[in-house]
């Protein structure tokens with residue numbers, strides 16, 4: 001369903017929810033039953049934060065041209081300790 005905006009010359013603007021692509025150019029006004037003309041307006045886009053926009057751009061760029069890794073990244077400074085339960089296992 002999509003919301004379409006119509007303008008009645010007597011009653012003013014009103015919205016109608018219809019299946020996408022089925023909105024007629026003229027629709028019956030729900031108040032006076034007169035004919036209302038379809039009005040085209042900008043979609044309600046939500047502003048995004050700079051961080052979200054940067055992440056979106058980065059994701060789009062990675063989709064088009066992913067970064068190629070040519071070597072194994074260096075290990076981090078923290079060495080992982082073995083799980084403590086491993087010391088309780090029987091030894092041969």
Ligand SMILES: [Zn+2]
Nearest residue numbers: 008011029032
């Ligand atoms: Zn009307």
